[in-house]
Amino acid sequence: MDSDFLCRFLLWSLAFNYAVLLVWFLAFVTARDALRRLHGRWFALPDASFDAIHYGGMAAYKIGILLFNLTPLAALWLARRGG
16 A cells, blocks of 8 residues: 555545535534434433534544544655655
């Protein structure tokens, strides 16, 4: 596996994961009540807890994207540029 392939893979992975995060955010903002009703069938959560869980999940997902996609991509890009 060469560094060009790995850079392309990480870049596509970064784009895909940010698209998932954006869709999650847009679904939460535009269809919050529908999501609340759907999840309310399974879990009895107050509105504040529902919002906090989604916000925390989005934050954890974004940190994962930064840690597992963007950081290795930046390290590879800097190593290729310097070497």
